[in-house]
Amino acid sequence: MTSPLSRADKFCQRFDLRVPILLAPMAGACPASLAIAVAKAGGMGSAGALLMSPAAIAKWMQEFRSSSNGAVQLNLWIPDPPPKRDPAHEAKVREFLGRFGPPVPESAGDGTPPDFAAQCEALLEAGPAVVSSIMGLYPPDFVSRLKARGIAWFATATTTTEALAAEAAGADVIVAQGAEAGGHRGAFDPAEAERRAVGLFALLPAIVDAVRVPVVAAGGIGDGRGVAAALALGASAAQIGTAFLRCPEAKTPPAWADALAKTKPEDTVISRAFSGRPGRSIATEYARAALSPETPAPAPYPVQRGLTAAMREAATKENDVQRMQAWAGQSAALARAEPAEEVVARIWDEARKLLA
Numbered sequence: 001m002t003s004p005l006s007r008a009d010k011f012c013q014r015f016d017l018r019v020p021i022l023l024a025p026m027a028g029a030c031p032a033s034l035a036i037a038v039a040k041a042g043g044m045g046s047a048g049a050l051l052m053s054p055a056a057i058a059k060w061m062q063e064f065r066s067s068s069n070g071a072v073q074l075n076l077w078i079p080d081p082p083p084k085r086d087p088a089h090e091a092k093v094r095e096f097l098g099r100f101g102p103p104v105p106e107s108a109g110d111g112t113p114p115d116f117a118a119q120c121e122a123l124l125e126a127g128p129a130v131v132s133s134i135m136g137l138y139p140p141d142f143v144s145r146l147k148a149r150g151i152a153w154f155a156t157a158t159t160t161t162e163a164l165a166a167e168a169a170g171a172d173v174i175v176a177q178g179a180e181a182g183g184h185r186g187a188f189d190p191a192e193a194e195r196r197a198v199g200l201f202a203l204l205p206a207i208v209d210a211v212r213v214p215v216v217a218a219g220g221i222g223d224g225r226g227v228a229a230a231l232a233l234g235a236s237a238a239q240i241g242t243a244f245l246r247c248p249e250a251k252t253p254p255a256w257a258d259a260l261a262k263t264k265p266e267d268t269v270i271s272r273a274f275s276g277r278p279g280r281s282i283a284t285e286y287a288r289a290a291l292s293p294e295t296p297a298p299a300p301y302p303v304q305r306g307l308t309a310a311m312r313e314a315a316t317k318e319n320d321v322q323r324m325q326a327w328a329g330q331s332a333a334l335a336r337a338e339p340a341e342e343v344v345a346r347i348w349d350e351a352r353k354l355l356a
């Protein structure tokens with residue numbers, strides 16, 4: 001049996017890393033400064049490009065490369081079919097949201113995400129070491145083009161069935177996302193995202209046993225103990241999101257960053273309240289009210305994202321975490337307000353000692 005440290009070492013050699021720690025792609029929350037710092041420490045930087053135009057993707061990559069020649073991952077969501085609109089129900093949601101932020105105009109839900117095909121072209125053009133996916137699988141022709149350019153595909157999976165489908169579609173690495181994870185759940189079928197919320201301790205060894213490709217662990221990993229446990233359970237590396245959000249390079253709004261330090265595992269909640277897709281956030285006043293049985297159910301993705309935009313923007317401007325889109329994993333309190341380079345070094349030092 002391969003030892004956890006030699007498995008991690010093999011992964012590091014393959015992906016040109018000194019440390020088997022990956023910054024999780026976090027749409028809207030991973031400025032190039034954070035990726036640069038993580039890469040400088042020997043880990044892998046990343047960008048969640050969901051909301052970026054092709055020009056913004058190119059600009060982000062240029063900024064990263066101007067300060068780092070380290071490894072980097074660019075990430076996209078696989079699009080859902082267009083949502084079914086229900087104007088009468090949306091009116092009720094708009095009225096509810098108006099109690100937490102500015103009045104929500106009727107057109108607020110009409111926005112569409114950037115064009116996926118154009119974003120895919122921008123990823124190829126940017127040429128990172130790794131392109132990753134969440135919420136499904138890339139189309140076969142895009143996978144062939146990635147491979148032709150020597151770009152590895154890391155596919156996020158929240159179940160063993162999804163992991164097997166990703167491996168069969170050509171994924172080079174599976175990212176096993178446990179239900180502890182902050183931000184959106186990567187379930188391929190959003191209707192099943194809450195029912196199939198599997199914790200990382202059960203998910204990781206099951207995926208490791210099911211697939212032949214390396215597996216990266218994500219969800220609730222916030223210190224060396226988490227990384228050591230993930231490697232012991234068969235992972236080749238750990239992908240960490242929330243634990244980087246208090247780093248100065250993350251530029252997280254202060255009220256959100258401060259709240260993470262006080263967020264116990266039971267103080268986060270999975271809801272569709274912000275975007276229409278299930279995601280884990282701090283159980284703020286808004287998130288709790290949105291989950292109340294009397295509240296109209298959120299509109300589907302991405303309509304709900306549009307409907308909540310005004311409230312989220314006002315909350316960020318006013319630094320009010322109770323109405324902010326304050327994503328957080330269950331290990332949020334492990335996040336420290338330290339430079340990202342120190343976070344990577346501290347976590348890996350601790351993990352290595354535990355595994356030695």
Ligand SMILES: Cc1cc2nc3c(=O)[nH]c(=O)nc-3n(C[C@H](O)[C@H](O)[C@H](O)COP(=O)(O)O)c2cc1C
Pocket residue numbers: 024025026027029048049050075076133134156177180181182183184218219220221239240241242243327328329330331
């Ligand atoms: C603020 C935030 C935004 C996220 N956005 C994305 C994203 O765009 N794409 C993606 O694959 N995962 C996204 N995630 C999930 C992370 O990639 C990862 O699975 C998660 O952060 C791991 O759990 P942890 O936060 O407990 O470390 C996001 C997570 C957070 C906290």
